[in-house]
Amino acid sequence: MVTTHSLGFPRIGARRELKFAQEAFWKSQISEEDLQITGADLRRRHWQNQQHLDRVPVGDFSFYDQVLDMTFTLGNLPERVSDTGGSELDRYFRVARGRSGQESACCGVQAGEMTKWFDTNYHYIVPEFQQHTCFQLNANRLIEQITEARAQGHSPKPVIIGPVTYLWLGKAKDESDRLLLLESLLPVYSQLLDLLADHGIEWVQVDEPALVNDLDADWRHAFSLAYHHLKTSAPKLLVTTYFGELRENLQLACELPVAGLHLDAISAPQEVARVVDWLPAHKQLSLGVVNGRNIWRTDLEKTLDWLEPVYEKLGDRLWLAPSCSLLHVPVDLASEETLDPEIRSWLAFAIQKLDELNTLSTALNHGRTAVREQLAESAFAVNSRETSERVHDASVRARIADISPVFGQRQSPYPDRINTQQQKLGLPRFPTTTIGSFPQTRDIRQTRLQFRKGELTEADYNARIREEVRRCITEQEALGLDVLVHGEAERNDMVEYFGEQLDGYAFSQFGWVQSYGSRCVKPPILFGDISRPKAMTVEWIRYAQSLTEKPLKGMLTGPVTILNWSFVRDDQPRRESCLQLALAIGEEVLDLEAAGVGIIQIDEAALREGLPLRQSDWNNYLGWAIDAFRIAANGVRDETQIHTHMCYSEFNDIIEAIARMDADVITIETSRSDMELLDAFRGFQYPNDIGPGVYDIHSPNIPDSEQIRSLMMKAAERIPAERLWVNPDCGLKTRQWEEVLPALRSMVAAARQLRASV
Numbered sequence: 241m242v243t244t245h246s247l248g249f250p251r252i253g254a255r256r257e258l259k260f261a262q263e264a265f266w267k268s269q270i271s272e273e274d275l276q277i278t279g280a281d282l283r284r285r286h287w288q289n290q291q292h293l294d295r296v297p298v299g300d301f302s303f304y305d306q307v308l309d310m311t312f313t314l315g316n317l318p319e320r321v322s323d324t325g326g327s328e329l330d331r332y333f334r335v336a337r338g339r340s341g342q343e344s345a346c347c348g349v350q351a352g353e354m355t356k357w358f359d360t361n362y363h364y365i366v367p368e369f370q371q372h373t374c375f376q377l378n379a380n381r382l383i384e385q386i387t388e389a390r391a392q393g394h395s396p397k398p399v400i401i402g403p404v405t406y407l408w409l410g411k412a413k414d415e416s417d418r419l420l421l422l423e424s425l426l427p428v429y430s431q432l433l434d435l436l437a438d439h440g441i442e443w444v445q446v447d448e449p450a451l452v453n454d455l456d457a458d459w460r461h462a463f464s465l466a467y468h469h470l471k472t473s474a475p476k477l478l479v480t481t482y483f484g485e486l487r488e489n490l491q492l493a494c495e496l497p498v499a500g501l502h503l504d505a506i507s508a509p510q511e512v513a514r515v516v517d518w519l520p521a522h523k524q525l526s527l528g529v530v531n532g533r534n535i536w537r538t539d540l541e542k543t544l545d546w547l548e549p550v551y552e553k554l555g556d557r558l559w560l561a562p563s564c565s566l567l568h569v570p571v572d573l574a575s576e577e578t579l580d581p582e583i584r585s586w587l588a589f590a591i592q593k594l595d596e597l598n599t600l601s602t603a604l605n606h607g608r609t610a611v612r613e614q615l616a617e618s619a620f621a622v623n624s625r626e627t628s629e630r631v632h633d634a635s636v637r638a639r640i641a642d643i644s645p646v647f648g649q650r651q652s653p654y655p656d657r658i659n660t661q662q663q664k665l666g667l668p669r670f671p672t673t674t675i676g677s678f679p680q681t682r683d684i685r686q687t688r689l690q691f692r693k694g695e696l697t698e699a700d701y702n703a704r705i706r707e708e709v710r711r712c713i714t715e716q717e718a719l720g721l722d723v724l725v726h727g728e729a730e731r732n733d734m735v736e737y738f739g740e741q742l743d744g745y746a747f748s749q750f751g752w753v754q755s756y757g758s759r760c761v762k763p764p765i766l767f768g769d770i771s772r773p774k775a776m777t778v779e780w781i782r783y784a785q786s787l788t789e790k791p792l793k794g795m796l797t798g799p800v801t802i803l804n805w806s807f808v809r810d811d812q813p814r815r816e817s818c819l820q821l822a823l824a825i826g827e828e829v830l831d832l833e834a835a836g837v838g839i840i841q842i843d844e845a846a847l848r849e850g851l852p853l854r855q856s857d858w859n860n861y862l863g864w865a866i867d868a869f870r871i872a873a874n875g876v877r878d879e880t881q882i883h884t885h886m887c888y889s890e891f892n893d894i895i896e897a898i899a900r901m902d903a904d905v906i907t908i909e910t911s912r913s914d915m916e917l918l919d920a921f922r923g924f925q926y927p928n929d930i931g932p933g934v935y936d937i938h939s940p941n942i943p944d945s946e947q948i949r950s951l952m953m954k955a956a957e958r959i960p961a962e963r964l965w966v967n968p969d970c971g972l973k974t975r976q977w978e979e980v981l982p983a984l985r986s987m988v989a990a991a992r993q994l995r996a997s998v
């Protein structure tokens with residue numbers, strides 16, 4: 241018999257129950273106990289959703305982030321929170337979100353750095369290390385949840401992040417070599433595993449996705465070392481890898497002295513056969529056969545075609561699971577009532593994916609006839625999608641075939657056109673601007689909800705959003721900002737908003753996926769060839785410009801980001817979909833220009849995140865991704881200034897690609913890294929203008945002007961002052977007006993001081 245399990249389940253809740261509880265707790269509207277009750281309810285429900293599995297994951301639930309949970313389990317709290325009072329949960333959220341000086345009688349606490357979880361849109365809190373970091377086991381959370389799962393009749397399989405990946409994900413704050421900490425980390429893992437054994441745990445899932453990355457000899461050695469150290473522990477270890485191919489680490493992974501290995505058969509299908517051959521006969525092999533990163537139904541028959549021979553070879557040693565944790569997909573398709581029925585029939589969310597898993601295991605255990613109906617349904621859906629006329633659009637294909645290199649070429653090189661732009665715009669030195677969005681207040685979201693429910697007419701909705709745009713312009717003028725934005729009040733999300741307006745896209749009602757903490761996204765579903773039926777943003781931008789004499793920056797999301805933050809087609813290369821998006825956004829850029837918008841920002845927030853995990857695949861990706869941006873952006877006249885924005889980007893290794901975008905101004909995240917990121921720009925002599933983010937918008941901390949000024953001074957050591965802009969790290973939509981106004985006041989004040997002194 242095959243064993244079924246899952247690597248993790250979405251924790252936010254089908255109706256985002258966790259999000260609402262977290263946010264209420266942070267606002268002191270509910271107690272810690274209330275929040276704990278919501279957590280327990282969600283765990284109960286999610287284990288129920290997974291009850292057909294032979295083993296359910298325990299420890300995948302989190303009040304903020306599973307990496308931060310591991311940091312607490314290992315007693316690796318940053319020193320700055322250790323004596324800040326309150327309960328453990330208070331300290332936990334303090335690392336996650338920071339604490340402002342205003343909030344406590346004492347002092348502010350800086351939030352932990354947040355960064356992307358591999359190539360996903362999930363963000364984790366980066367573990368912090370120092371040369372003398374000591375680890376100390378705190379297993380309460382895990383043990384309690386194991387007890388909880390058992391009491392509910394489940395067979396728990398604790399999930400932890402493995403020691404090597406834990407170090408890999410973190411950062412040494414003192415430049416020491418974090419790998420040296422492995423020696424002191426391993427005894428704590430041993431202790432944890434022993435404790436789990438004492439609690440009768442048979443299998444532990446140890447996540448080691450670092451194995452799908454490029455590893456140097458030291459990191460590879462760390463894997464052998466770690467698992468030789470842990471091999472004497474009592475529970476059996478299932479080392480899980482996902483998100484990519486093992487490649488040169490395949491043998492290493494197979495030879496680790498553990499009882500089982502999980503391979504992501506969706507992103508590494510061609511490695512299945514090799515692993516089946518290599519894996520020593522006493523080990524279990526878990527295969528991730530249902531895609532945990534997208535929402536398409538699995539072609540069950542095709543999967544069985546290759547899986548049955550594997551089962552014949554492995555017999556009981558075979559386990560089946562989704563390719564990775566289901567954290568990256570929405571919970572339940574059954575809630576979706578407004579999706580087009582044809583498109584809906586092509587989809588599977590987390591619960592449906594587990595059903596598919598169940599069908600596959602039944603087919604292996606009892607033969608295909610035992611699940612004849614399910615297989616027929618799957619085949620029907622797959623066929624319907626393959627042959628649907630809604631997927632293919634000949635005119636889009638024709639436009640793609642017409643693309644030529646001139647599409648991506650500005651009329652003149654940057655040094656020439658920047659002069660034209662400066663003459664036209666007349667901006668001061670250190671121009672101030674924002675990244676686009678202003679607070680998405682409860683009021684705006686309620687308004688949108690009412691409109692969606694039909695309680696508000698389109699005219700009324702538009703009037704209310706216009707009011708919000710007006711307020712936003714008034715506030716920016718009062719602040720004295722130099723380049724204004726309309727504030728994005730009309731957008732639910734910077735990607736979903738465009739998805740809703742483009743042909744070739746569908747969108748869900750409840751398809752929420754956690755992005756970080758309590759923040760979720762509803763990735764739109766790119767199912768067919770993309771085209772733009774009509775202008776998407778022009779009316780809003782034109783309206784905003786009509787309210788001010790100051791230059792207004794039009795705001796678009798770029799093709800690469802729309803692609804990376806959508807659920808995308810698996811029936812054509814990503815490159816193809818991206819070029820189609822580029823043509824659509826390019827049309828919008830030209831419409832904005834024609835409407836008299838002199839500055840256009842095209843956000844490519846997710847460009848870096850889409851970078852393949854393996855460096856040898858970068859050039860290919862960067863080639864088409866940067867081409868797509870250029871096609872979208874560069875059809876404008878010299879006097880039109882193109883901005884782009886990227887967040888959480890480590891630029892060092894892709895700076896040349898970024899330069900090739902040829903945007904006139906790039907605004908980037910840097911503040912949490914203390915302008916360190918700018919070293920990339922210094923080394924390469926990045927030619928164009930740069931706005932290094934001067935304050936972290938993800939934290940409620942309000943910066944003072946001195947902090948900002950000193951950051952800008954650091955920036956000026958690296959970039960010529962005349963090329964610097966002053967702006968926050970990212971959009972302000974997640975903040976409150978009460979936070980935004982004083983922060984921007986500090987920012988404008990800092991810019992004025994700089995103009996006087998530098």
Ligand SMILES: Nc1nc2c(c(=O)[nH]1)N[C@@H](CNc1ccc(C(=O)N[C@@H](CCC(=O)N[C@@H](CCC(=O)N[C@@H](CCC(=O)O)C(=O)O)C(=O)O)C(=O)O)cc1)CN2
Binds near residue numbers: 736755760761762805
């Ligand atoms: N797609 C995407 N990925 C991204 C980012 C991004 O902006 N977009 N930014 C980076 C950081 N990630 C982020 C992800 C989400 C949010 C965010 O603010 N999300 C909102 C939801 C945005 C949204 O779609 N809102 C809808 C629906 C809002 C809603 O919840 N409505 C309520 C009713 C209103 C209420 O009572 O609040 C309901 O439907 O029940 C709208 O505005 O229309 C949230 O979680 O709160 C921010 C940053 C990286 N990845």
Ligand SMILES: [Zn+2]
Binds near residue numbers: 675887
């Ligand atoms: Zn951003």
